[in-house]
Ligand SMILES: Nc1ncnc2c1ncn2[C@@H]1O[C@H](COP(=O)(O)OP(=O)(O)OP(=O)(O)O)[C@@H](O)[C@H]1O
């Protein structure tokens with residue numbers, strides 16, 4: 001069976017000369033949740049817009065369900081759903097009007113629109129508020145409605161561009177739960193971009209990290225974390241009594257250990273290339289031989305944040321903060337516009 | 341076929357909002373009342389004598405002025421076509437429409453259709469109000485329907501222009517300013533409110549070339565006199581021609597502006 005998405009050598013140069021995407025290749029399997037991560041301006045939104053036919057690629061091969069998107073744009077549009085980074089809801093229409101017009105734009109018959117809109121609004125907990133103008137919705141409700149709209153025509157592949165940006169923890173959790181359900185209940189393929197690494201770690205089967213238009217890493221979150229290595233084991237011994245130097249040399253000789261550092265509180269930090277959990281029993285065995293006791297031990301594995309920083313080499317935090325500030329400013333502007 | 345279907349739903353969205361905005365509906369009705377009541381009453385003496393009646397073609401200034409009010413209303417309504425595209429681009433709805441498998445041409449067509457339907461509704465309201473003010477439409481219901489049709493097509497011209505401008509002008513304020521820049525002179529340099537024979541020479545020359553004057557021609561003829569085809573067809577031809585031209589221009593400009 002062919003892949004849901006196949007991209008080879010994709011390049012996008014905007015009319016103003018900006019090279020937003022610089023020769024990326026990847027595939028997404030059917031039913032996979034695929035995450036595209038990267039700093040601001042890395043080219044994530046541009047990639048999505050090309051995949052759904054909103055932008056023309058400058059070069060590259062693109063297939064959705066094995067079909068060239070340039071040859072059959074309308075067919076591709078029917079197979080895909082898209083919720084943009086900026087929520088696109090008409091605030092002078094009700095929730096119901098927004099979603100049923102969307103159904104019309106996908107050429108669904110009236111009956112099906114009614115059934116399907118009901119189903120989606122119920123799933124996203126918006127059904128009770130369907131007759132209210134969306135100007136009265138909260139940011140999280142608007143985002144949910146936007147995703148519900150993207151699902152009206154039962155797409156096989158759903159593209160979500162930062163679906164949780166600027167939302168509170170509960171709403172973010174809720175959205176990721178919906179995403180999980182879409183995959184388990186409908187077997188949908190989901191292509192998502194996000195700045196929240198923990199989310200990507202938990203939910204994505206595979207992630208690609210894109211920086212300056214190039215994919216710098218692509219694998220399962222676990223493989224990526226293992227790949228950069230650097231598990232940190234924190235151990236506290238008792239009964240060393242002057243044997244510090246010998247102990248450090250012996251630990252340093254254990255397989256995969258990179259280095260051993262004393263900590264300020266008199267314990268040790270053992271940095272292991274990978275699989276720190278397998279090194280811990282060896283430390284115990286070693287201490288047994290030497291007649292030393294281990295009082296405390298903990299293991300810290302690299303997070304996807306570490307992977308991200310390793311590959312993009314830039315501090316995520318700044319980008320993240322400016323992004324949040326931007327999202328907040330946008331919500332405030334929206335409120336001001338609606339006279340709140 | 342999908343073009344028609346898509347055009348209708350693009351327009352329907354605008355119309356739902358048009359009927360929902362009560363203030364705009366009220367303004368739509370109040371504006372002609374103001375024009376007819378104040379302007380019409382002050383000016384009535386002008387036509388209330390044989391000389392004036394001959395110059396204006398009627399002894400009832402209100403009847404002379406009603407076609408002018410009709411055109412003014414549709415002239416200023418056309419800007420909403422472009423404004424809604426600017427707005428849709430701003431809120432991301434335009435992108436959402438284009439991500440759907442609709443015929444892209446339906447977007448500008450639908451916006452213009454909405455403007456034309458709104459124009460038709462407004463003109464129908466003006467006709468009723470004018471009738472209440474004592475204006476008698478000489479060609480009856482048939483003539484009134486043709487008046488509504490012509491005025492509605494005329495609003496399509498303005499919608500086409502504002503849509504074309506909206507491709508490069510990306511804020512509503514600027515678009516409003518630019519559109520007003522030519523709608524106001526178009527209005528006053530025409531025979532909408534005063535006969536050309538009353539104007540100074542240079543203004544009369546401009547007024548004769550002004551498309552608003554062409555549009556006033558058939559509408560005034562149908563209001564004041566009757567089915568005199570020689571006086572109706574040239575103006576009607578100009579309206580239909582310009583509507584087609586600007587619909588086409590707005591399509592081309594839109595397609596170019598959205599192909600990145
Ligand atoms: N319409 C456009 N015209 C010209 N350049 C553009 C356009 N849209 C985006 N760009 C540029 O292309 C690059 C990639 O932008 P893109 O929006 O794809 O980034 P992103 O990864 O989605 O970033 P973010 O995390 O901020 O959403 C940026 O340098 C941006 O300035």
Ligand SMILES: [Mg+2]
Pocket residue numbers: 044045046085161
């Ligand atoms: Mg983006």
